[in-house]
Each structure stands twice: as C-alpha cells, then as structure tokens.
Amino acid sequence: MGDAVDIRAGRLTPAEYDANFDELYPPLDRKRALVEASRCYFCHDAPCVEACPTSIDIPRFIRGIHTDNVAGAATTILEANIMGGACARVCPTEILCEGACVRTAQENKPVKIGLLQRYATDHLLESGTQPFTRAAPTGQRIAVVGAGPAGLACAHALARDGHDVVVFEKRPKGGGLNEYGIAAYKVPHGFAQKEVEFILGVGGIELRCGVALGRDIHLRDLRREFSAVFIGVGLGGVNVLGLPGEELAGVHNAVDYIARLRQADPASLPVGHDVVVIGGGNTAIDIAVQSRRLGATNVTIAYRRGASQMGATRHEQEVAQTNGVTIRHWTRPVRLIGEDDHVRAVELEYTQLGQTGRLMGTDDRFTLRADMVFKAIGQHLVPSALDGSVDLLEIERGKIKVNEDRMSSLDRVWAGGDAIGQGQDLTVQAVEDGKIAARAIHRYLMD
Amino acid sequence: MADLRCEIAGVKAPNPFWLASAPPTDKEYNVVRAFKAGWGGVVWKTLGEDPPVVNTTSRYGALHYRGHRMMGFNNIELISDRPLQLNLQEIKRVKKDWPDRAILVSLMVPCEEESWKAILEVVEETGADGVELNFGCPHGMSERGMGSAVGQVPDYIEMVVRWCKAHTRMPVFVKLTPNVTSILAPARAARRGGADAVSLINTINSITGVDLDLMTPMPTVHGKGAHGGYCGPAVKPIALCMVGEIARDTECRGLPISAIGGIETWRDAAEFIAMGAGSAQVCTAAMHYGFRIVEDMVTGLSNWMDQKGYRSIEDFRGAAVPNYVDWKDLDMNWDIKARIDQDLCIKCGLCHIACEDTAHQAIAALRTDGARRYEVIDAECVGCNLCSHACPVEGCITMVPVESGRPYMTWEQDPRNPRRVPQAAE
Numbered sequence: 001m002g003d004a005v006d007i008r009a010g011r012l013t014p015a016e017y018d019a020n021f022d023e024l025y026p027p028l029d030r031k032r033a034l035v036e037a038s039r040c041y042f043c044h045d046a047p048c049v050e051a052c053p054t055s056i057d058i059p060r061f062i063r064g065i066h067t068d069n070v071a072g073a074a075t076t077i078l079e080a081n082i083m084g085g086a087c088a089r090v091c092p093t094e095i096l097c098e099g100a101c102v103r104t105a106q107e108n109k110p111v112k113i114g115l116l117q118r119y120a121t122d123h124l125l126e127s128g129t130q131p132f133t134r135a136a137p138t139g140q141r142i143a144v145v146g147a148g149p150a151g152l153a154c155a156h157a158l159a160r161d162g163h164d165v166v167v168f169e170k171r172p173k174g175g176g177l178n179e180y181g182i183a184a185y186k187v188p189h190g191f192a193q194k195e196v197e198f199i200l201g202v203g204g205i206e207l208r209c210g211v212a213l214g215r216d217i218h219l220r221d222l223r224r225e226f227s228a229v230f231i232g233v234g235l236g237g238v239n240v241l242g243l244p245g246e247e248l249a250g251v252h253n254a255v256d257y258i259a260r261l262r263q264a265d266p267a268s269l270p271v272g273h274d275v276v277v278i279g280g281g282n283t284a285i286d287i288a289v290q291s292r293r294l295g296a297t298n299v300t301i302a303y304r305r306g307a308s309q310m311g312a313t314r315h316e317q318e319v320a321q322t323n324g325v326t327i328r329h330w331t332r333p334v335r336l337i338g339e340d341d342h343v344r345a346v347e348l349e350y351t352q353l354g355q356t357g358r359l360m361g362t363d364d365r366f367t368l369r370a371d372m373v374f375k376a377i378g379q380h381l382v383p384s385a386l387d388g389s390v391d392l393l394e395i396e397r398g399k400i401k402v403n404e405d406r407m408s409s410l411d412r413v414w415a416g417g418d419a420i421g422q423g424q425d426l427t428v429q430a431v432e433d434g435k436i437a438a439r440a441i442h443r444y445l446m447d
Numbered sequence: 448m449a450d451l452r453c454e455i456a457g458v459k460a461p462n463p464f465w466l467a468s469a470p471p472t473d474k475e476y477n478v479v480r481a482f483k484a485g486w487g488g489v490v491w492k493t494l495g496e497d498p499p500v501v502n503t504t505s506r507y508g509a510l511h512y513r514g515h516r517m518m519g520f521n522n523i524e525l526i527s528d529r530p531l532q533l534n535l536q537e538i539k540r541v542k543k544d545w546p547d548r549a550i551l552v553s554l555m556v557p558c559e560e561e562s563w564k565a566i567l568e569v570v571e572e573t574g575a576d577g578v579e580l581n582f583g584c585p586h587g588m589s590e591r592g593m594g595s596a597v598g599q600v601p602d603y604i605e606m607v608v609r610w611c612k613a614h615t616r617m618p619v620f621v622k623l624t625p626n627v628t629s630i631l632a633p634a635r636a637a638r639r640g641g642a643d644a645v646s647l648i649n650t651i652n653s654i655t656g657v658d659l660d661l662m663t664p665m666p667t668v669h670g671k672g673a674h675g676g677y678c679g680p681a682v683k684p685i686a687l688c689m690v691g692e693i694a695r696d697t698e699c700r701g702l703p704i705s706a707i708g709g710i711e712t713w714r715d716a717a718e719f720i721a722m723g724a725g726s727a728q729v730c731t732a733a734m735h736y737g738f739r740i741v742e743d744m745v746t747g748l749s750n751w752m753d754q755k756g757y758r759s760i761e762d763f764r765g766a767a768v769p770n771y772v773d774w775k776d777l778d779m780n781w782d783i784k785a786r787i788d789q790d791l792c793i794k795c796g797l798c799h800i801a802c803e804d805t806a807h808q809a810i811a812a813l814r815t816d817g818a819r820r821y822e823v824i825d826a827e828c829v830g831c832n833l834c835s836h837a838c839p840v841e842g843c844i845t846m847v848p849v850e851s852g853r854p855y856m857t858w859e860q861d862p863r864n865p866r867r868v869p870q871a872a873e
C-alpha cells in the first residue's frame with residue numbers, strides 16, 4: 001500500500017462543484033416543449049398511462065402543453081400524482097411511461113414524457129398558484145408517520161377530502177429521500193423543499209419534524225388519538241456485507257453518505273482518491289457518480305452479477321459510465337484490507353453461475369486500491385421504528401404486510417411506500433401507495 | 448436522364464420549376480440567385496404604374512401546425528414597391544444574361560385600356576418571354592379596383608385580356624383568383640378573351656388567427672388587422688382541384704396551365720403536371736427554405752420519371768385528367784376493407800377510437816394476456832379510409848380491395864338510386 005490514505009474535501013474548484021451538482025438534465029424551454037409535445041399521438045388507452053404507477057393521464061397533459069394550457073396540464077398531473085414535479089425528475093422513465101410509449105416501439109425514441117411533465121409542473125409551482133381546494137371539514141384527524149413521498153401524498157389527499165392531518169417526521173425536514181437520498185444533480189436548487197411547501201400549501205396538514213415513532217410517539221397513542229394512522233417510514237436499515245474489515249474507517253453506508261451530501265456544501269465533503277462501491281442498484285450508481293463528481297479519481301462499482309441483472313436501469317448504468325465510473329461485473333468482495341484501522345484495499349473474487357444457476361465464487365481473486373468503500377447492497381425496514389408493535393403489525397418478507405387498500409393487519413392503520421414495497425422501491429410507487437391508502441381511509445371514515 | 452424541358456404557350460424553360468410572382472422575384476438580385484440555384488423560370492413580382500405602392504410593416508401571417516412551421520402562409524403585401532423603370536432595367540439585364548430561362552412579367556394596372564397598353568409597350572422592350580396578368584391579389588389592390596376585383600368578374604377578365612392581346616405580341620398568361628365560387632367562369636372568360644395560358648391559384652382570402660391579447664386579426668398592424676392572401680402547403684388541395692377543373696373542361700380544352708399553390712417538392716409538381724399543368728410555380732416553399740430546394744425538385748422529378756419510363760414532361764402531362772370524374776361516375780361496386788399489419792402496429796389505438804367515436808365501430812380493441820390488439824371487423828367496415836389516415840405508422844393500415852367480381856357500376860346504373868333511369872335491357 002505504502003502511500004498515505006488520500007481522503008480530502010475541496011478537490012475541485014468552486015465552478016467545478018457548481019457544474020457537477022447542477023441539473024443533470026436541463027429543463028425544456030417553451031419551444032422545445034412544443035416540439036416534443038407535438039410528437040405525442042394522443043393515443044387511445046395509452047400504454048404510457050398504464051405504465052405509470054400513478055396513472056397520470058399523459059396524452060391529456062401533453063395536449064395541454066401543446067395548446068399552451070400549461071396550468072391545465074399541471075393540474076392533470078398533480079391530480080394523479082401530487083409529487084409530479086419530483087417524479088418528473090427522478091422516475092426511471094425508460095422502464096415506466098417512456099418505455100411503454102408507442103414511439104419507443106415505432107422508432108426507439110419515446111416522447112420525453114418526464115421532461116414534459118417537469119415543464120408543466122415547474123410552470124405551476126413557479127406561478128405560485130394553488131390548484132387544489134379542501135372539502136368541507138370532516139372533523140376527523142389522521143396521523144401520518146414519515147414525511148416522505150408516501151406520507152405526504154397520503155396527507156395531501158386526506159387534507160383535500162376535508163380531514164385534518166398531522167405528519168410526524170423524524171428528520172429535521174420533510175420530503176423523505178427526495179430531500180435526503182435522491183442524487184443531488186436530479187433535484188438541485190432546493191426543489192424537494194419547494195415541493196413540500198407546495199403540498200402543505202393546500203392547508204390542513206401540520207408537519208411536526210424531529211418527532212420519531214418509537215422514540216417520541218407511540219403507535220398505541222396515535223391509534224387512540226387519531227381516527228386513522230398511515231405509516232410511511234421508508235427503510236431505515238442498511239444491509240451489511242458481513243465481511244472481515246467492514247468496521248474499518250473509510251467504509252461507509254452509501255445512503256448515509258448521500259444524506260450528508262444532500263445537506264452539505266459539496267466542497268466540504270471529503271472523498272477518497274480511490275473509491276470502491278459494492279452493489280448494483282441505483283444507490284450504487286448514485287454514490288459512484290457523485291463520488292466522481294466530488295473529485296474522486298478512480299471509482300469502481302463491483303457487482304456480483306452481469307449488466308442485465310443490475311437493479312440499476314440501463315440508462316443509469318450509462319450515466320455511470322459517461323461519468324467515468326468503471327463497472328466490474330461478476331465480482332464480489334471477499335474482504336476489506338486495512339492498515340492502521342483504515343481501509344486501503346478491497347479483495348474481490350470473480351463469480352460465475354453454477355450448474356444450478358446459483359452464483360458461485362471462482363477463487364480467482366484480485367485487489368483494488370480503496371481509500372473509501374461504499375456499501376450499497378440494499379436497505380431494510382427497521383422494526384424497532386415501528387415501536388415494538390411488530391407483534392401486532394404483521395411483517396411479510398421484511399416489509400409491513402398490507403392488503404390492496406394498503407391496510408395493515410392492525411385496525412385503522414394503513415401503510416405504504418418502501419416500508420411495504422415488495423418490488424422496486426420508487427418514489428412514484430410510494431406516492432401511489434399514499435394515494436390509495438388515503439382513498440381507503442376516506443372511505444372508511446365516511447362510511 | 449429524363450428531359451425536363453418545358454414549353455407552355457410558346458414560353459420555353461429548361462425545367463418546369465418556376466418562381467411565382469412574389470418577393471422571391473422582386474428584383475435582379477433575387478432572380479439571379481434563383482437562376483444560379485437552377486430555377487427554370489420566374490414570374491417577376493407584379494409591376495404597376497408609378498408611383499410605386501407603399502407597404503405596411505408586419506406583412507406576413509402563418510399557420511404553424513404541431514411544430515411544423517408555415518403549413519399555411521398569408522400576406523398583406525401589395526405589388527412591387529420599386530419604381531417601374533428600375534424593374535424594367537433589371538428585367539432586361541437578367542433576360543440578356545440568362546437567355547435560356549423563362550421570364551414572365553406580372554402586371555397589374557387600373558382597368559383602363561390605355562394603362563394596359565402603356566405598360567405592355569415598355570415590358571415588351573425588356574425582351575421578357577411573356578406577361579402574366581395579375582387578376583388574383585385578394586387584398587389591398589382589390590380595394591383599389593384591381594387584382595381580384597377584376598378577377599372575380601369574368602366580363603372584366605375577357606375585356607382586359609382582349610386589350611392585352613391587341614397591344615402585344617407577347618404570350619399573355621392570366622393569373623386567376625381562387626376567391627370565386629367556380630374557377631371555370633374566369634378561366635373560360637380568359638380563354639374567350641384570347642389568353643395564351645392561365646396561371647392558378649393566387650392566394651385565398653384569409654385571416655391566420657386572432658391575437659387574443661390584442662383582440663386583433665393576424666398579422667396585426669398596430670392593433671388592427673386586414674385580411675390577406677393565403678398560400679403554402681395548406682392550399683395545395685384547393686389548387687389541385689381548380690387546376691383539374693380547368694384541365695378537364697371542354698370549353699378550356701388545350702388551354703395551357705401554369706400551376707401554383709402549395710408546391711414544395713418534385714412530387715407536388717408531378718401531381719400538378721399529371722393534372723394537366725405545363726409548369727409549376729413556387730412561392731411559399733422558397734420563402735421558407737430558400738432557393739436551394741430546387742436542386743431536389745430537379746433530381747427528384749428526373750429520377751421518378753426515369754423510374755416510370757417517362758422521357759419528357761409531355762409523356763405524363765395530363766395523365767390523371769381523364770380519371771378526374773364526377774361523383775356519379777364512380778364505381779358503386781368497388782369494395783375495400785381496412786387491414787392492419789399487426790407487426791407494424793404500435794398499439795396507439797387511434798384507429799379504434801376514430802372508428803369507434805366517429806365512424807362505424809369497425810375496429811375492436813382487444814386484450815390478450817394484457818397485450819393490446821386492434822382488429823378490423825370486416826362486416827362493419829365500410830372502407831372509408833379514416834383509420835388509415837389516422838394511423839401514425841406508414842403502411843400499417845392498408846385498404847385492401849375485396850374481389851367481388853361485380854362490374855363497374857355508376858350511381859346512375861345503381862338499382863339503389865331512386866332516380867335511376869332503367870336501362871333498355873332490364
């Protein structure tokens with residue numbers, strides 16, 4: 001190893017930081033939006049709508065953009081998805097609406113639905129108008145735990161229906177992973193907070209930050225004091241590698257580091273010269289790309305399977321590659337090598353699929369230098385956050401068990417978002433969960 | 448390579464692509480650039496009597512459609528706003544420098560014989576190949592008793608053409624206005640007056656839109672708007688119909704036609720020629736893209752003619768005219784059905800919703816294992832073509848003839864016609 005550990009902040013000039021953490025995809029101006037909108041065929045029973053977890057009426061809002069009825073377009077979007085602005089920025093559209101767009105089938109060039117959605121929602125948010133009103137007060141109070149996409153979507157829909165909502169949030173700010181997790185260059189310029197303000201703008205929602213379920217409040221009390229409870233706490237736990245050396249300095253959880261990054265001036269964040277990321281999902285891509293953008297020289301993602309098995313979409317993989325990240329497929333770490341209690345290298349082993357299709361090591365090993373190692377091998381639900389009520393709140397495959405209406409096994413308790421997700425964890429799915437739960441809660445309360 | 452030379456009313460040109468009388472032909476500078484680019488001829492921007500007219504600023508309006516600019520174009524410009532002498536000098540010089548190109552001079556003067564006589568004399572001296580009487584301009588000039596104000600009265604047309612024929616040896620083209628109920632009356636009048644050819648169409652009365660902030664028709668001139676002349680791709684179908692009307696009219700038989708209206712490509716020009724035209728004049732397309740478009744027009748027409756085995760323009764000129772018939776002469780026994788190529792189909796559902804909401808409920812929207820499939824219900828399909836036009840995928844819906852073995856039967860022969868005169872054999 002020999003050389004000193006090289007972890008430093010301020011590797012770049014202020015201008016480089018600004019450029020690296022600005023918008024990855026610049027918004028459409030009016031002219032481009034009109035050209036793009038004109039590409040939409042206004043399909044009947046449009047496949048894009050079906051591919052959107054929140055079923056936004058895409059042809060309708062694109063037509064609104066085309067006719068300069070941008071406020072109408074934005075309202076169409078937000079009616080279906082109150083976080084239409086965030087989703088326009090963070091959705092992996094190539095596997096959702098744009099992947100299903102008939103123009104993908106026709107010419108491999110979908111209508112840029114995400115960018116159009118952003119055009120419309122930005123317009124509305126910037127105009128400062130509030131398109132939603134509240135129904136007459138119902139006198140019902142509902143507790144929402146977690147101010148992430150699931151919780152806020154649920155709170156907003158309930159507030160519109162005339163209920164009063166209190167949102168309890170552990171962190172100092174609302175927004176969930178929009179504020180603390182999504183890559184900085186997808187939602188720069190304080191967008192997450194602007195969106196939270198917009199959502200709260202409908203009225204009837206009280207956001208109480210710094211209040212944690214299981215610490216400051218308890219499910220039993222919430223159920224007593226409120227007509228209904230919605231739990232949208234996301235995934236608090238980070239999976240461990242279970243390898244020797246994991247406790248060494250310089251070994252980080254990717255999500256924790258990203259949370260710091262999202263709250264700090266990038267120039268103040270120390271990053272290594274050589275960075276190794278373990279994992280193959282979007283979190284792995286995000287931490288790898290952001291490490292490069294913080295000025296790391298060598299960033300390598302080590303993933304135990306091939307490109308097509310990666311959780312990260314093809315597009316995300318391309319983003320990593322164009323940002324100078326090396327992806328080493330079919331490799332897995334066997335140990336982290338340290339010196340003076342600090343990580344200095346990762347020893348990896350090539351993998352292959354065995355006869356039965358099971359992943360096996362080959363014993364063919366190599367070593368990568370590393371001043372920093374990021375673990376991005378997934379998160380899990382932390383049952384303790386649920387207040388020791390786990391015995392009552394049924395868990396299935398590590399997540400809160402819910403029915404179609406997002407109702408948990410507990411009476412008057414609903415849940416949504418990553419905390420229940422059995423597939424891919426996406427912002428848009430969390431919003432949909434919140435929306436469905438709100439509808440069910442409303443039905444339950446009004447019957 | 449096909450021979451693209453054209454001759455119309457004795458006026459010869461190396462190709463049938465001419466620039467119509469308009470800003471592109473306003474002065475020597477433009478016309479020389481056009482000839483360098485390869486245009487076969489020009490009709491010089493309309494000359495009038497001195498003092499020259501004065502134009503407003505804000506002269507053009509446009510209809511943009513779904514991101515496509517200038518599908519329709521409109522103007523409130525008048526005739527040439529440059530002194531007559533200057534125009535004449537330039538015409539003379541250009542004709543001398545470009546002897547093989549056709550140069551017609553468009554004219555518009557008050558409806559008095561002396562005025563026409565005087566201008567014809569001076570134009571003749573330029574050596575121009577002919578004149579085109581502008582009876583078409585629908586705005587501004589018509590308020591002064593010229594342009595379409597003359598073109599809408601067949602008797603005036605006949606009278607002015609007679610004067611012109613009496614006072615010049617040059618071929619006289621008459622440019623017709625489409626702002627009439629039937630194009631045949633003015634065309635026949637031109638022929639009666641002795642016109643050597645007709646040119647059509649001039650622009651169509653239009654307002655391109657209303658500015659909803661100013662509450663003013665567009666294009667707006669300081670808070671007001673006047674109607675202007677409409678042209679560009681959007682008017683081509685109207686022009687084609689009017690050209691066809693004249694081409695098939697027995698009274699106009701043999702009257703040469705220089706076609707104008709929405710011509711942008713070699714294909715547009717070929718269609719007009721097939722409809723009987725001898726040359727194709729272009730204005731909007733040149734104003735949109737510049738003169739260079741003629742390069743593709745020349746090679747495109749030539750390649751298509753080679754492919755079809757046409758050696759000269761005359762080989763296919765008018766070939767579509769005999770097939771332009773009245774509705775009553777169409778075959779009532781002809782049957783076609785929509786057919787969807789499932790491999791090309793991208794599942795946009797537009798065929799279904801068009802037929803379902805507005806036609807004959809003949810396209811079923813099916814789902815098999817969640818996958819969309821659109822299928823024509825032959826028994827319901829009346830063969831209207833709607834779906835094939837709505838479908839965004841080229842060649843995906845074709846209209847396929849159904850072999851019925853039944854003979855060609857017109858409406859007059861159709862037993863379903865309540866006014867049918869029974870045939871002798873029946």
Ligand SMILES: Cc1cc2nc3c(=O)[nH]c(=O)nc-3n(C[C@H](O)[C@H](O)[C@H](O)COP(=O)(O)OP(=O)(O)OC[C@H]3O[C@@H](n4cnc5c(N)ncnc54)[C@H](O)[C@@H]3O)c2cc1C
Binds near residue numbers: 147151170171214427
């Ligand atoms: C690094 C990273 C990048 C991602 N990138 C994308 C992307 O590009 N596109 C995409 O669609 N998705 C992305 N995701 C996934 C997406 O962010 C989540 O699916 C989404 O945020 C889930 O919303 P949620 O409301 O369920 O949970 P969260 O957003 O996690 O919100 C949960 C909220 O609950 C709070 N909370 C937790 N415990 C308690 C408690 N005990 N008491 C009170 N409050 C509590 C948390 O502080 C948080 O605010 C990414 C995720 C990560 C980790």
Ligand SMILES: Cc1cc2nc3c(=O)[nH]c(=O)nc-3n(C[C@H](O)[C@H](O)[C@H](O)COP(=O)(O)O)c2cc1C
Binds near residue numbers: 467469584648676732
């Ligand atoms: C700006 C403008 C000015 C025109 N001026 C004249 C004119 O002076 N004389 C004339 O006969 N036609 C004039 N026209 C009509 C054109 O010659 C032509 O008939 C018409 O534009 C249709 O052709 P297009 O569809 O190719 O433009 C003018 C058209 C435009 C757009």
Ligand code: SF4
Binds near residue numbers: 041
């Ligand atoms: S599938 Fe594509 S073209 Fe069709 S409505 Fe959706 S965005 Fe428009």
Ligand code: SF4
Binds near residue numbers: 829835
């Ligand atoms: S041709 Fe007309 S009737 Fe037949 S399927 Fe198409 S739209 Fe329907």
Ligand code: SF4
Binds near residue numbers: 793797843
């Ligand atoms: S309009 Fe064409 S592409 Fe669209 S569903 Fe019908 S056949 Fe398929």
